[in-house]
Amino acid sequence: MSTIIKGNxxxxxxxxxxEAAGFHAESEIRVGPKKVDVIWHREDIDGIIRYGVEAKDYASALSMVECREFVTDYGTLVNDKAVDRAWLISRGDVSPDGRLLVDKNPNLKCMTFAELQRRLMNLDPYLRHLVETFEHDRIPEWFVAPHTDEDEPLDDVVDRWLVEFDAPPLAIVSGYGKGKTTFARHLAARLARNALANPTERLPILIPLGEIVEEQSLEGLLGKVFTTGPGVRGYNFGLFQSLNRLGRFVIIFDGFDEMKHGMTLHRFEQMIVELMRLDAGGAKIVILGRDTAFQDDIEFKSIILGRQTTAGGTEVAARDRRAFRQVQLREFSLDEAHAYVRAFFPIAANDALRQLPEVDREHWKTARIEELTVGTLDPLLIRPVHAQMLCHIATDRTVELKSLSKHGLFDRFVHFLLDREVRKAGRDPNFTLATRRRFNAEVALWLWLQGGVSTTSLAHVPFELCKTAAAGVQHDYDESALRKELTAGCLIEKAAGTVYFGHRSLQEFLVSEAILTRSANAGFSERDLDIYIRAVNSEIVDFIVGAMDSQDSARTAMERWLANLPGWESIDLEKTGMRLLVALYERLKPDSDVLGPWQPFLEYFSANGQIEYAFRSRRAREVARRLAFDSRTASFRVQASTALLIARLLSANQESRPDLVAGMVDPNSIRTAIAKAREIGKHKIHYVRREADYALWLLLSSLTFSMSQSGSGVVVNLDSFYSDAADGSPVDVIDRATEGGENVVIPPQALYRSWGARESEIERVRPFFTERSISDRIRPLEVEVLRKRHVRSSAVSETLRQARPTLTMPRKKLS
Structure with missing residues (x-):
């Protein structure tokens, strides 16, 4: 590119x-004898002020020669009143002597293009505010720099990204309480210091999405940022866009998960697209938020990777924005956690210990820090938000830290938060901490049952929740006033008209409390069990189990779950819900015969130590074999659920297949079937009915025989076995990986060994495996169960199936 074109x-x-700043500007205007690069004017109180601009795009710094030439040419124009003022604008630096020469002349000014941009929109008060609030909160005293999941300092990752040309926007995504918001404030303050010291540096713009979630446009978001706190002179959206394209800003959107609450995926995508309107030219954009904002991989790919999924399941690139570059954060290392405690705890403890003499205060703080970092609390400390809560709780000299669990931690933390709310001026003292805690829990559960969201309009909070929480409280509020009073002292109030839980873990704890409270009601039913067990996630399960381990009332409440379990049917229970049931089973130790069809699943998963179908211990293998054996004499519903459990175990445990099949099928049943087949004659078929001998019926439904030189084999079609077992069972714990599988060949000798029968007994069942004239005449009477259920399509060829008579009947509740 020629020098002239570059200059133009x-x-x-x-x-x-x-022009973007709102001024009327014209290029290449002749003023007297001089062709001026740019003429612009602005309205002032006493009239229009006209500026002349000389623009210099030099590779090196402007020298004294160019500055002297500017003073000569434009000084004359100013003196002749052709222009009121004149500016020399340089792309690069200006020599100190040249700048001094220009600036000492009245109405002449020399500046770099970066300095011009800073003057057009004066963000210096905003930058100072970022630094001052960061320091006022004493964050620099305890801040521990976060690291990525690859153990790289996050500051280093961000700094490399800042200087990378045309880098995609950065997404810092991780679970709750890993320091994302604190890092956002740290980054904004660090960049603000740099920008205040050097006008050529990028300016940070920190936008906390959770606090201004009601704004639905980019203009609204930025307007709110720049009109609250210190004002920003010269702000308008057009100028901001222009400067952003020029690479003047680092825009930090913190809390996209808070913005997401209450939004459908489509609305969430629209909002991200709206924010990414700023991703143009030299823009640098960072977003931070929790990974729990994404319900599944489809949502993650859509929002972060920019890969949308069509109705047909095909991935396509989003057309209107770039993908993000994802960065994950790890938790504290133990050294970092201990360093954080040593720095933060003295600050947190100062107010609590004000009444103590200074010598005693310092001695107690030192002893308490040692107690916090001795090692017993390390599992809690490695998550930054837990470490912070623990420090606050530890300031209470009456708290015994050694026995504090995660549930105990949140129990105290919620108490402290609500105690602070109750003490605030303007709160009605009739509404006690217990009342407000009950209201918080009910709202948390109500929001959770809407689909896991955590925000809504205050007007949408059901009045029944307010009435339930305020039961027994003397007041004369009407519906609107009662809702206002309760939400005003609520942990979820963030802004007018919008409620929001600051930490998802806080909501999860409150959800667990609400579930426990409702489970204690005398009217708790199978329907309630079905609702709540589908609502829990891993964190909520941990909180409920933690409550049971420390509160008799919680154990009593959860006994109602086991009391309703025998009659509750669910064919699509998630593993998380099963983990809660296993925890109840292990802690409450009910008799097996009161658990109904859930008994085999509970016994097996408890023995396995994990909600997995693959064996994790010898005991799990032994229990599975015993369950299969015991099912021979169990009720039909327990037989059916055990068969489905065995079907999934067959898919997951190849080496144990003969034992599992042998355990479930009684050789006496085979002997009886052989006898009946012989009794009715050579040309008639003996049909095994499903209700008469479920295990043998199930095996026959999925069984063929293979013959080779090495001998015969029983071929079990795992797809068919799983499908028929699934149709029969009233309960199931889903796992897509164990829904059938390839055909399995089991030598009859393996079954004989598993049965452990004497040779004379084996001889009586051997014809079933060796004589086709017998086995071909023992068939299952096929039953078509009329209910919808997700099953894998069978991999076996239809030609391998023998035609079977079918009895079609509506499904009734098994007993």
């Missing part, structure tokens, strides 16, 4: 930037 482009860039 820079001149036009200066003019367009002035």
């Amino acid at each position: 482009n820079f001149r036009d860039l200066v003019a367009s930037t002035l």
